[in-house]
Amino acid sequence: MPGPGYRFVGQEERDNVLEVLDRWQAGREAFDDPGEGVMVRRFERAAATRFGAAHCLGVNSGTSALVAALVGLGIGPGDEVIVPGYMFVASIASVLHCGADVVLAEIDESLTLDPADVRAKITPRTKAIMPVHMLGAPADMTALRALAAEHGLHILEDCAQSAGASYRGRPLGTLGAAGTFSLNHFKVITALQGGFVLTDDPLVFQRAYSFHDQGWFPYRRDHGEGDPLLGMNLGLGELHAAVALAQLGKLDRILERVRAVKRRLVERIGDLPDVRRRTLHDAAGECGTFAVYVFEHAKHAQDVAGRIGAKPLSDSPTHHYGSLPALAAFGRGDRSVVPFRAPGAGRWPRDYERGALPRTDDILARSVALATGVSDGYLGAGFGVHAGSSEAEIDEVAREFRRAVTGTRTV
Numbered sequence: 001m002p003g004p005g006y007r008f009v010g011q012e013e014r015d016n017v018l019e020v021l022d023r024w025q026a027g028r029e030a031f032d033d034p035g036e037g038v039m040v041r042r043f044e045r046a047a048a049t050r051f052g053a054a055h056c057l058g059v060n061s062g063t064s065a066l067v068a069a070l071v072g073l074g075i076g077p078g079d080e081v082i083v084p085g086y087m088f089v090a091s092i093a094s095v096l097h098c099g100a101d102v103v104l105a106e107i108d109e110s111l112t113l114d115p116a117d118v119r120a121k122i123t124p125r126t127k128a129i130m131p132v133h134m135l136g137a138p139a140d141m142t143a144l145r146a147l148a149a150e151h152g153l154h155i156l157e158d159c160a161q162s163a164g165a166s167y168r169g170r171p172l173g174t175l176g177a178a179g180t181f182s183l184n185h186f187k188v189i190t191a192l193q194g195g196f197v198l199t200d201d202p203l204v205f206q207r208a209y210s211f212h213d214q215g216w217f218p219y220r221r222d223h224g225e226g227d228p229l230l231g232m233n234l235g236l237g238e239l240h241a242a243v244a245l246a247q248l249g250k251l252d253r254i255l256e257r258v259r260a261v262k263r264r265l266v267e268r269i270g271d272l273p274d275v276r277r278r279t280l281h282d283a284a285g286e287c288g289t290f291a292v293y294v295f296e297h298a299k300h301a302q303d304v305a306g307r308i309g310a311k312p313l314s315d316s317p318t319h320h321y322g323s324l325p326a327l328a329a330f331g332r333g334d335r336s337v338v339p340f341r342a343p344g345a346g347r348w349p350r351d352y353e354r355g356a357l358p359r360t361d362d363i364l365a366r367s368v369a370l371a372t373g374v375s376d377g378y379l380g381a382g383f384g385v386h387a388g389s390s391e392a393e394i395d396e397v398a399r400e401f402r403r404a405v406t407g408t409r410t411v
């Protein structure tokens with residue numbers, strides 16, 4: 001099941017895709033110069049304007065966006081990046097593949113980085129903090145920015161799940177040194193596949209650009225300001241950019257609808273015994289793609305999830321550090337799971353086993369997410385409503401959830 005952007009795909013996306021195909025048929029050279037006419041460049045300019053960043057770089061996935069941003073920030077062997085124990089596997093894998101070390105930190109009841117634990121995890125090798133704005137809502141950016149400033153650290157925001165969200169009026173992705181986004185099928189806006197990086201820093205942009213396109217300087221120049229790099233080929237494709245550009249134009253409409261759907265569901269559910277909603281650091285700024293309920297007791301959460309055909313968030317195979325056997329093996333010293341990594345690099349062993357972050361384990365085991373815009377079974381949110389739900393459907397889902405909570409109460 002998709003995210004809300006998918007439901008808004010219409011004539012605008014089709015027109016843009018046809019424009020790309022027509023231009024391609026007219027002559028391939030139209031794509032050789034990534035100037036203003038190319039769809040990727042149009043998307044980048046529009047995204048930079050919409051989010052208020054000096055630079056936007058289109059890439060082929062949210063994972064590539066993370067890698068390009070890490071390279072842009074100069075993070076590599078010997079560095080540590082603090083990552084929350086609730087994220088997506090790519091948030092961790094991107095750091096390890098860059099040769100840096102992941103230091104896991106606890107989340108709090110916002111399901112995002114707990115600044116107090118981040119402070120406790122800072123070492124002389126820490127180079128960056130990676131807030132992952134999970135399930136559409138911002139981390140505590142005031143506290144994290146203060147910590148970063150105090151210790152001279154970069155903030156790299158993973159905004160894959162929170163495009164369009166803001167924190168105290170500022171778009172997520174512009175509160176640190178760089179922000180990364182995904183345009184996959186489950187996201188607020190989608191191109192089926194794709195991603196992008198935002199940054200205000202010209203050097204971060206140049207390095208990310210050069211890495212994403214075979215070492216070229218922006219925009220395909222053979223020289224320029226900055227650091228020459230050997231690069232890869234991680235660029236956003238023209239056809240995906242065509243869809244992304246149309247979706248970007250609908251972002252505010254999508255958010256308005258998703259937030260309205262969530263508002264109605266949450267109101268209709270009302271207050272319930274032994275459960276509260278997750279902490280929101282900016283309730284007006286979050287996307288509204290999920291309504292997360294945090295129960296007093298893990299057993300209650302599990303029973304409710306079972307009743308509605310969902311799972312507590314601790315059961316996600318790709319978002320909870322304790323569900324990543326390859327990560328645990330890496331922590332025990334198995335280098336084969338990160339193939340390009342120099343043997344012996346970093347400080348080892350590290351404890352990445354389930355149980356390493358007891359508060360994160362506890363909170364996730366007590367949390368159930370209802371879909372209000374994004375339906376994603378891997379996130380544990382297979383039950384709920386979506387941007388196309390009618391008022392009657394929303395009200396019925398609210399009744400069903402209330403029945404599940406009150407009918408399974410054991411304490």
Ligand SMILES: Cc1ncc(COP(=O)(O)O)c(C=O)c1O
Nearest residue numbers: 061062063088090160182183184
């Ligand atoms: C928090 C987070 N980071 C990174 C990614 C990676 O994005 P992509 O699937 O586009 O590579 C995702 C995608 O699900 C995500 O949810």
